[in-house]
Amino acid sequence: MTYTKRFDGRGQEDLRPIEAKAGIIPNADGSAMFKIGNTVALAAVYGPRDLRPKFMQNPSTGILRCNYNMMPFSGHGERVRPGGGRRAKEISMIMQKALAPVLNLKEYPNTVVDVFVELPQTDAGTRCAGITAAAIALADAGLEMKDLVSALAVGKVGGTIISDLTYNEEAYEEEGGSTDIPVAIIPSTGEITLLQLDGELTKDELTQALELAKKSAAKIYKVQQEALKARFK
Amino acid sequence: MTKEHLLKVLEKGIRYDGRKLTEYRPIKIETNISKSAEGSAKITIGETELIAGVKLGIETPYPDTPNQGNLMVNVELLPMSNSEFEVGPPGDNAVELARVVDRGIRESKAINTKKLCVKEKEKVWSVMIDICTINAAGGLFDAATLGAIAALQSTTMPKLEETTVNYDEKTKEKLPITRDPITVTVYKIGPYLIVDPLPEEEKEADARLTIALTRENTICALQKGGTEPLTTEIIEQMITIAQEKAPQLRKHLK
Numbered sequence: 001m002t003y004t005k006r007f008d009g010r011g012q013e014d015l016r017p018i019e020a021k022a023g024i025i026p027n028a029d030g031s032a033m034f035k036i037g038n039t040v041a042l043a044a045v046y047g048p049r050d051l052r053p054k055f056m057q058n059p060s061t062g063i064l065r066c067n068y069n070m071m072p073f074s075g076h077g078e079r080v081r082p083g084g085g086r087r088a089k090e091i092s093m094i095m096q097k098a099l100a101p102v103l104n105l106k107e108y109p110n111t112v113v114d115v116f117v118e119l120p121q122t123d124a125g126t127r128c129a130g131i132t133a134a135a136i137a138l139a140d141a142g143l144e145m146k147d148l149v150s151a152l153a154v155g156k157v158g159g160t161i162i163s164d165l166t167y168n169e170e171a172y173e174e175e176g177g178s179t180d181i182p183v184a185i186i187p188s189t190g191e192i193t194l195l196q197l198d199g200e201l202t203k204d205e206l207t208q209a210l211e212l213a214k215k216s217a218a219k220i221y222k223v224q225q226e227a228l229k230a231r232f233k
Numbered sequence: 234m235t236k237e238h239l240l241k242v243l244e245k246g247i248r249y250d251g252r253k254l255t256e257y258r259p260i261k262i263e264t265n266i267s268k269s270a271e272g273s274a275k276i277t278i279g280e281t282e283l284i285a286g287v288k289l290g291i292e293t294p295y296p297d298t299p300n301q302g303n304l305m306v307n308v309e310l311l312p313m314s315n316s317e318f319e320v321g322p323p324g325d326n327a328v329e330l331a332r333v334v335d336r337g338i339r340e341s342k343a344i345n346t347k348k349l350c351v352k353e354k355e356k357v358w359s360v361m362i363d364i365c366t367i368n369a370a371g372g373l374f375d376a377a378t379l380g381a382i383a384a385l386q387s388t389t390m391p392k393l394e395e396t397t398v399n400y401d402e403k404t405k406e407k408l409p410i411t412r413d414p415i416t417v418t419v420y421k422i423g424p425y426l427i428v429d430p431l432p433e434e435e436k437e438a439d440a441r442l443t444i445a446l447t448r449e450n451t452i453c454a455l456q457k458g459g460t461e462p463l464t465t466e467i468i469e470q471m472i473t474i475a476q477e478k479a480p481q482l483r484k485h486l487k
Contacts, residue, residue, distance in 0.1 A: 073286030
């Protein structure tokens with residue numbers, strides 16, 4: 001293991017400072033901000049509302065639609081061209097898959113619930129911060145939910161399994177480099193609704209990383225719940 | 234709410250939210266809200282909230298300004314901020330908004346673009362301002378300009394190594410901002426002139442005039458909008474209102 005002391009001095013299992021707030025966008029039906037270190041995600045929920053075009057409507061259930069977007073000035077380095085690309089498209093899709101399992105939209109046939117995630121400032125872990133913010137926003141919108149969804153990236157950097165990677169850690173190049181594993185978890189059941197991996201590790205290391213993800217997700221879950229409690233106090 | 238009702242209320246000299254006709258909602262500006270940007274500001278006017286961010290890059294200058302930096306203003310009317318906004322490329326409203334903000338900054342020469350020349354005809358700094366709406370609840374024109382200027386004033390130059398930008402190293406050098414134009418948009422509803430409209434007032438407005446003003450209260454850009462024509466008398470009244478309001482708005486800048 002070459003990476004024994006983290007760039008920002010955190011312990012292997014430590015998350016960056018986290019903060020959450022529900023109800024930040026008055027126009028939206030539900031909204032939230034989630035901040036983890038220097039990554040900030042804003043989420044707004046509109047709906048259930050009429051779905052257009054009509055052929056996309058499902059008469060047996062409402063559907064969830066997600067849109068992930070980095071603000072043009074939120075990237076590391078150069079300006080990010082607005083309009084999204086393949087990356088934003090894929091992330092929007094996997095966010096939808098990560099959040100849909102906790103929702104029950106059967107009561108709202110032919111409708112759509114729109115989730116918009118925007119990032120004004122980023123330092124890795126944006127899709128996970130987006131999912132975490134979106135889960136709070138969906139609850140803030142008063143939708144029927146089995147549970148929240150809590151998400152974060154775990155990984156292996158320089159041989160060490162760590163929680164909540166930063167940009168510098170994702171870019172680590174020595175000893176096997178960096179493996180980044182974004183995970184979203186339904187805290188009450190421990191079920192995983194998002195799992196991706198970029199890098200290389202053994203099966204045992206993955207098991208270890210997923211255990212760490214569950215432990216870390218519990219910390220995020222607590223902050224999400226507190227944000228919702230503060231909103232409805 | 235019908236227009237008739239709105240006009241009855243305005244006749245009494247008050248607004249739906251209790252304001253006077255030419256009174257702004259409370260304004261708050263917070264700078265350096267995005268560490269990823271070279272400069273940024275969050276501005277709230279009542280329930281309207283937007284973020285302006287500045288990115289700097291190195292580009293080739295335009296042929297007609299070979300020794301000056303480039304300026305680009307873009308507005309994203311994010312679907313997050315209003316149920317009427319949709320995902321996709323900027324529509325007419327976003328483009329008009331961006332161009333009005335752009336002209337106020339450009340025509341007042343708010344940025345000393347000559348100082349942004351690295352090598353004539355080859356490399357200049359490009360100033361890219363993106364304005365993203367967080368909650369769109371009326372009065373976006375004035376909020377956008379105010380946010381853009383606050384973001385520009387907070388901008389520091391990243392390090393230039395040869396001809397590439399090292400974004401990890403920020404210098405102490407500020408972006409050369411020499412003036413602070415702001416806009417006051419006056420709306421005409423029936424015979425009444427108001428500023429900072431609520432969404433329901435904005436929808437019923439017959440015409441609007443956006444007036445960009447320098448600190449000296451000279452006019453550096455105008456944009457008329459809306460369906461109804463305006464007489465010169467009304468235009469003069471609108472400018473008088475704008476000139477009264479501008480110094481109050483400017484107080485919120487550093």
